[in-house]
Amino acid sequence: MPIPSDEGWIDRFVDRLPETRLFKLVASWILVPLWARLTPVKPLPGGPHPSFQHGDNVQCMMNLIMPLKDKSPVGRALAALAIAQNKEAIFAGLNNVGTVHFARFVIVGDNICMFSVYDGDFTNYIRDFIATIGSVFNAVVELVEGGEEVIPCEDNVEAFIQWVHERDLYQVPDTATDFLRDQEALNGDRAVSPVNDDLTLLPRKLVLQLRANPNVSLGSGYRAYPGFSVAQVRKHLGVGW
Amino acid sequence: MVDASVAKRLVQAIIDNLPEPVPGRRPVHTIGIGVKGEFVASDVARTYCIAEHFNGQPVPVSVRFSNGLGGLEQHDGWSDVRGMAIRFHLPDGTGSDLIATTLGEFFVRNVADFFEFAKVAKREPYQRRHWLLKIADFLRLKVPPRNPYPNETENVDAGALRYANRHRFSQLGIFQVGSIGAPESYARASYHAVHTFWVTAPDGVRRPVRFSWQPVAGVRNIDPADVSRDKYLFKELEDRLKRWPARFMLMMIIGEAGDALDDPTKPWPATRVRVVMGTLTLTEVPKDQEAAGERISFNPCRLAPGIEASNDPILEARRCAYEVSRELRDGCPFRWRPDNANSK
Numbered sequence: 001m002p003i004p005s006d007e008g009w010i011d012r013f014v015d016r017l018p019e020t021r022l023f024k025l026v027a028s029w030i031l032v033p034l035w036a037r038l039t040p041v042k043p044l045p046g047g048p049h050p051s052f053q054h055g056d057n058v059q060c061m062m063n064l065i066m067p068l069k070d071k072s073p074v075g076r077a078l079a080a081l082a083i084a085q086n087k088e089a090i091f092a093g094l095n096n097v098g099t100v101h102f103a104r105f106v107i108v109g110d111n112i113c114m115f116s117v118y119d120g121d122f123t124n125y126i127r128d129f130i131a132t133i134g135s136v137f138n139a140v141v142e143l144v145e146g147g148e149e150v151i152p153c154e155d156n157v158e159a160f161i162q163w164v165h166e167r168d169l170y171q172v173p174d175t176a177t178d179f180l181r182d183q184e185a186l187n188g189d190r191a192v193s194p195v196n197d198d199l200t201l202l203p204r205k206l207v208l209q210l211r212a213n214p215n216v217s218l219g220s221g222y223r224a225y226p227g228f229s230v231a232q233v234r235k236h237l238g239v240g241w
Numbered sequence: 242m243v244d245a246s247v248a249k250r251l252v253q254a255i256i257d258n259l260p261e262p263v264p265g266r267r268p269v270h271t272i273g274i275g276v277k278g279e280f281v282a283s284d285v286a287r288t289y290c291i292a293e294h295f296n297g298q299p300v301p302v303s304v305r306f307s308n309g310l311g312g313l314e315q316h317d318g319w320s321d322v323r324g325m326a327i328r329f330h331l332p333d334g335t336g337s338d339l340i341a342t343t344l345g346e347f348f349v350r351n352v353a354d355f356f357e358f359a360k361v362a363k364r365e366p367y368q369r370r371h372w373l374l375k376i377a378d379f380l381r382l383k384v385p386p387r388n389p390y391p392n393e394t395e396n397v398d399a400g401a402l403r404y405a406n407r408h409r410f411s412q413l414g415i416f417q418v419g420s421i422g423a424p425e426s427y428a429r430a431s432y433h434a435v436h437t438f439w440v441t442a443p444d445g446v447r448r449p450v451r452f453s454w455q456p457v458a459g460v461r462n463i464d465p466a467d468v469s470r471d472k473y474l475f476k477e478l479e480d481r482l483k484r485w486p487a488r489f490m491l492m493m494i495i496g497e498a499g500d501a502l503d504d505p506t507k508p509w510p511a512t513r514v515r516v517v518m519g520t521l522t523l524t525e526v527p528k529d530q531e532a533a534g535e536r537i538s539f540n541p542c543r544l545a546p547g548i549e550a551s552n553d554p555i556l557e558a559r560r561c562a563y564e565v566s567r568e569l570r571d572g573c574p575f576r577w578r579p580d581n582a583n584s585k
């Protein structure tokens with residue numbers, strides 16, 4: 001095919017094509033669903049990557065997005081009330097469990113979201129909280145789609161932990177190509193060099209992954225003082241236990 | 242130990258891939274600017290490392306910023322890796338060097354990989370992709386290769402991509418090179434020394450670490466559409482330093498058991514402890530750029546007592562390769578401590 005050396009109007013038009021409304025519509029209504037069928041992508045599991053290393057086991061993130069049953073201002077107000085009414089319980093739980101750096105409840109759209117940063121193992125984190133503030137979980141989860149199956153959480157510990165894990169967002173790795181490694185791991189692809197990849201497919205793979213995992217955490221979080229646990233911070237600051 | 246013949250072949254492989262020879266100049270990072278300044282260690286630095294420049298006394302430094310491409314053409318606005326080489330001048334007249342680039346991870350693990358990469362990623366003619374092929378890319382949800390920059394007729398992009406497609410370890414480095422862009426200023430980019438070093442604390446504890454420079458002025462790239470701005474970085478730095486010094490923080494990331502110690506293609510997680518080791522203040526662009534920017538010669542293995550090279554084969558290969566290159570271009574030799582000169 002002859003390659004034109006000078007840029008013509010058609011080159012300029014094609015270069016701008018992806019920014020046009022028409023192309024965006026074609027991409028989202030035709031191309032993305034088509035490629036999702038032709039090259040299916042599985043949802044990647046949420047939560048931190050399993051690791052035995054200290055730095056990866058402190059300041060871990062949990063990002064839960066839970067759709068409210070009642071998608072109206074009243075439903076959102078009920079969620080806000082559930083948190084407000086349990087303020088004391090939440091503080092007491094935080095102080096007693098001692099592995100949580102912070103926890104935030106946020107309403108986005110018709111979802112109640114819980115974002116927290118904790119030390120140690122995820123299942124232990126939830127188990128400890130069931131023990132100390134199970135009633136708060138019950139009050140929140142009751143308002144959430146599918147929540148009735150796992151409450152009261154004290155009576156459904158393992159199912160509750162699993163339910164939370166399934167709602168914890170996939171954490172896209174910090175480095176650009178590492179989500180490819182996650183995809184390979186999920187697909188059992190252990191190939192080593194030489195392989196036959198096509199790195200130019202990275203954009204499509206990302207699009208399809210974000211179709212399979214519509215809500216994700218971008219990166220593992222930006223920490224000002226990585227590598228320190230709640231216990232270490234409290235000890236160094238002299239604020240006890 | 243990497244012997245001299247391997248080092249020569251490494252340098253030759255780089256020279257062979259230049260658009261034209263650049264006698265008397267560096268075969269990569271050819272275009273650069275020398276700067277003077279001072280480094281002051283943080284209060285905590287000395288508790289991690291006994292090296293003299295970390296004891297808190299200010300030390301003078303020589304820095305050279307550079308564009309990564311080899312060759313005499315200066316294209317500041319092109320997407321390219323940038324270099325920041327620094328020498329901490331120690332009171333006894335010796336020095337400790339730290340060479341960093343804007344690339345966080347390298348794209349080959351060892352010398353054999355490097356030679357294979359050099360074979361695959363040769364300069365090839367580079368033309369605008371035909372619009373029909375671009376449409377085919379869009380339909381496959383691919384991003385087509387970028388348009389050539391003004392006057393760009395060759396590059397290694399296609400070969401580097403072929404290499405990356407064969408070797409997953411190289412994908413991060415090569416992908417990042419492709420999207421790295423051009424900084425607004427040499428003082429507005431982060432630079433990473435990539436390899437692992439071992440530092441010794443006063444209590445004898447040795448820790449594996451990686452070093453990065455973070456600009457106090459913040460990281461900022463130019464608009465990628467501004468690729469035709471060929472020469473602005475030197476003047477920007479001179480103007481900036483006339484107004485106000487430029488500062489960088491030296492961050493030291495502490496590795497943990499299981500982190501890649503000898504593989505510069507593998508990133509360390511962002512969850513590792515980071516220590517502020519000190520502040521670099523750049524004050525002046527010396528008039529004599531022949532000395533400050535050209536003849537000055539750095540070596541990543543020239544290290545003060547208290548810092549040691551890891552067994553990273555790329556780091557080890559660079560020790561000899563940089564001396565070979567320095568001799569070829571008649572660069573200024575710099576005193577090595579006898580115990581550091583051949584310690585590998």
Ligand code: HEM
Pocket residue numbers: 251252255266267268269270273305306307323324325326340341342347355433434435505537538539555558559562563566567570572
């Ligand atoms: C096998 C791998 C490598 C080889 C063969 C190599 C080779 C070279 C050579 C021959 C020079 C010119 C030296 C001189 O004449 O003074 C140079 C300069 C440079 N290299 Fe490398 N290099 C390698 C890896 C790296 C890595 C991993 C980094 C990242 C930290 C890096 C950063 C630089 C920088 C910043 C300069 C310019 C230094 C200055 O301003 O004087 N290189 N390299």
